[in-house]
Amino acid sequence: MTASIESEAQQRDNVGRAAVVANAGGVRRDRSKRITPGRVLVLLALSACTVVFIYPFVWLVSASFKTRAEVFDNRLIPKTFTLDNYVQVWQEAPMLLWLGNTLLVTVLAALTVTISSSLVAWGFSYFRWPGRNAVFGLVLATMMLPGAVTMIPTFLIWNALGLTGTLYPLWAGNLFGSAFYIFLLRQFFLGLPRELFEAARIDGANNWRIFAQIALPLTKPAIVVTLLFEFQAAWTDLMRPLIYLRDPETFTIPRGLKTLVDQFGFGGEFRWEIIVTAGVLTTLPMVILFFLGQKHFVEGIATTGSKG
Amino acid sequence: MAATTQTPPDALGTSRARQAQRRNTRRDTRAALLFISPWLVGFLVLTLWPVLYSGYLSLTDYDVFNAPNFVGLENYRTLFSDETARLAIGNTFYFAIIQVPLQVLVSLALALLLNQAGRSSGFFRTAFFLPRMTPPVAIGVLLLLLFNGQSGLINRVLGLVGIDGPAWTTDPNWIKPGLILMSLWSVGSSVIILLAALRNVPAELYDSAKVDGANFWQKTTLITVPMISGALFFVFIINSIDALQSFTEAYTAYFGSGNTTYSNDAALFYSIYLFREAFEFLNMGYASALAWVLFVIILVITLVQLRVSKRFVYYEGEQR
Numbered sequence: 233m234t235a236s237i238e239s240e241a242q243q244r245d246n247v248g249r250a251a252v253v254a255n256a257g258g259v260r261r262d263r264s265k266r267i268t269p270g271r272v273l274v275l276l277a278l279s280a281c282t283v284v285f286i287y288p289f290v291w292l293v294s295a296s297f298k299t300r301a302e303v304f305d306n307r308l309i310p311k312t313f314t315l316d317n318y319v320q321v322w323q324e325a326p327m328l329l330w331l332g333n334t335l336l337v338t339v340l341a342a343l344t345v346t347i348s349s350s351l352v353a354w355g356f357s358y359f360r361w362p363g364r365n366a367v368f369g370l371v372l373a374t375m376m377l378p379g380a381v382t383m384i385p386t387f388l389i390w391n392a393l394g395l396t397g398t399l400y401p402l403w404a405g406n407l408f409g410s411a412f413y414i415f416l417l418r419q420f421f422l423g424l425p426r427e428l429f430e431a432a433r434i435d436g437a438n439n440w441r442i443f444a445q446i447a448l449p450l451t452k453p454a455i456v457v458t459l460l461f462e463f464q465a466a467w468t469d470l471m472r473p474l475i476y477l478r479d480p481e482t483f484t485i486p487r488g489l490k491t492l493v494d495q496f497g498f499g500g501e502f503r504w505e506i507i508v509t510a511g512v513l514t515t516l517p518m519v520i521l522f523f524l525g526q527k528h529f530v531e532g533i534a535t536t537g538s539k540g
Numbered sequence: 541m542a543a544t545t546q547t548p549p550d551a552l553g554t555s556r557a558r559q560a561q562r563r564n565t566r567r568d569t570r571a572a573l574l575f576i577s578p579w580l581v582g583f584l585v586l587t588l589w590p591v592l593y594s595g596y597l598s599l600t601d602y603d604v605f606n607a608p609n610f611v612g613l614e615n616y617r618t619l620f621s622d623e624t625a626r627l628a629i630g631n632t633f634y635f636a637i638i639q640v641p642l643q644v645l646v647s648l649a650l651a652l653l654l655n656q657a658g659r660s661s662g663f664f665r666t667a668f669f670l671p672r673m674t675p676p677v678a679i680g681v682l683l684l685l686l687f688n689g690q691s692g693l694i695n696r697v698l699g700l701v702g703i704d705g706p707a708w709t710t711d712p713n714w715i716k717p718g719l720i721l722m723s724l725w726s727v728g729s730s731v732i733i734l735l736a737a738l739r740n741v742p743a744e745l746y747d748s749a750k751v752d753g754a755n756f757w758q759k760t761t762l763i764t765v766p767m768i769s770g771a772l773f774f775v776f777i778i779n780s781i782d783a784l785q786s787f788t789e790a791y792t793a794y795f796g797s798g799n800t801t802y803s804n805d806a807a808l809f810y811s812i813y814l815f816r817e818a819f820e821f822l823n824m825g826y827a828s829a830l831a832w833v834l835f836v837i838i839l840v841i842t843l844v845q846l847r848v849s850k851r852f853v854y855y856e857g858e859q860r
Contacts, residue, residue, distance in 0.1 A: 270656075275660065278664045281664070281667075281668070282664055285668050285670065285725065286667055286670065287693075288671070289671075291685075292678075292682065304691035305691075306691070306696050348579070351576075351578060352576045355571075355573070355574070359568040359571055359572035360565070360568060361565065361572045361573075364572070370583070374587055377835070378831070380814055380834055381590070381832065382586065382594065383831065384590075384818055384824050384827060384831070385590035385591075385594050386586060386590050387819075405582070405586055407578065408579060408583075408585075408586060409578050467675065468674075468675035468676060470787075470791070470792070471787060471815070474815070474819070475815075475819055485675075489678065490677055490796060493677075493680070493681060493792060493796065494796040504685070508685070511678045511681050515674050515675060518673040519670065519673055521673070522670065530669070533732045533733060534735075536733070
């Protein structure tokens with residue numbers, strides 16, 4: 233990550249380059265109209281890879297409609313089609329409660345991290361103050377720190393506050409912003425024309441209004457990326473729920489799924505159809521999220537790479 | 541008053557301007573500090589203090605219930621003679637050394653293909669990225685099912701071409717290869733980063749290579765790879781850091797309250813060992829020492845990679 237500590241000029245350049253990419257895509261399209269043997273080969277190879285990448289999803293969904301005896305039969309279409317697993321899974325495990333807990337944590341985590349990170353990013357991009365770049369370097373440096381180093385003392389803090397076993401430790405840390413999103417949003421803020429804010433200042437807008445009413449609305453793409461990324465990160469996290477949650481009533485869905493694996497997978501009951509169905513229910517919201525925000529996911533990830 | 545009238549007007553102007561500027565700077569600094577205050581508080585309480593405190597804990601014996609008992613470097617001494625720690629380090633390096641280059645190669649191959657796909661690249665990109673959305677817990681479950689030695693899909697497919705597949709999930713020799721193969725399923729974000737870099741390579745370079753009669757392989761190795769070396773290196777570093785901290789998939793599949801009957805030493809990654817020491821056995825002092833050693837390992841590897849990269853990575857507009 234230290235490689236990414238660059239000058240502002242370089243970062244602006246990246247934003248400019250992204251615009252060039254968009255154009256290049258348009259130019260390239262013309263070439264693709266001709267059908268050549270090479271192109272057919274490329275499409276065949278890509279289709280084969282697509283099967284490899286998509287089939288595990290298909291397998292999982294298909295298995296969730298099979299009976300216990302047939303879960304492992306590897307058939308594409310279930311021999312005996314049953315909805316029974318989707319009835320059973322709610323009775324065997326408090327799935328609804330787990331989904332509710334996860335949704336609560338995820339929404340709070342995404343909202344708080346977006347608000348706090350955009351505030352902080354604005355402080356690092358609009359204002360010029362002595363030591364700004366040095367302190368921002370510190371922000372980037374924290375991304376290098378393995379989570380394991382802060383994990384135990386952070387647990388002790390929540391323990392001292394008497395909040396282990398609750399959902400707070402899973403999201404409340406986001407109130408203080410997160411280095412990666414601060415970086416992402418700052419990049420975006422730096423790309424906005426400064427004249428806009430100066431004009432508003434002359435018109436008598438204060439710092440808060442310049443931020444909230446002018447800068448933020450222009451930052452929508454980066455904000456959406458932050459919300460989506462954090463939504464996914466919070467939804468899929470297993471480590472923190474493992475550390476902080478003891479009571480099954482408080483579990484998030486990945487933590488719950490892990491319990492089901494322990495109970496029905498190896499615990500002697502061998503009811504994999506329940507695990508498979510819970511797996512589908514854990515994954516499905518993320519797939520929907522991706523299709524809702526596909527463009528933002530792809531652009532967000534492409535931007536993180538362009539600082540390299 | 542009399543003295544100021546003696547001062548030349550332009551000097552007075554600049555000093556006043558400087559004063560105003562200083563006032564502005566002070567006002568800006570105050571505002572900026574207000575805006576970054578959430579991070580500042582978070583940094584002090586949730587990063588700086590924890591880092592220092594885990595450094596201290598690593599020198600103690602601590603089980604949460606009793607006060608930390610200072611033992612000096614004892615934990616580190618234990619660590620270097622700890623067979624299990626050595627096993628965990630070995631497993632983690634085995635995984636990282638094979639998984640990281642494989643992941644970079646696979647994502648480069650996929651990105652190159654996508655870059656040739658023209659209009660349909662969007663559809664394929666979605667297909668390659670989708671696994672990245674799967675919660676790692678679910679990936680752990682899929683690993684157990686798809687790689688199951690008797691009935692898993694992988695061995696069924698291998699059987700079709702006459703290969704008798706190994707017991708991926710139970711044979712200690714095959715557990716890590718299984719984890720590595722499964723991890724390649726989520727190369728999606730690396731593919732997207734590399735594809736974005738590929739699209740940045742100026743088309744003129746390929747046009748002039750075409751004039752010179754270069755073939756696809758020459759174009760790839762002599763133009764494409766050098767031109768995207770920055771992105772390749774970025775993907776390499778990020779994946780290395782991730783691989784060294786790999787946890788969820790292996791933990792889901794091979795550890796937990798239920799499956800004590802399995803031999804899972806082969807899947808004991810460093811992060812799993814650390815997690816269990818800290819939160820299952822409450823050896824918080826020893827776990828802190830493990831965390832600091834991990835930190836140093838990652839730092840050293842990243843610094844070495846940065847140094848090596850200086851010789852191979854090309855940045856556009858860079859002065860040499």
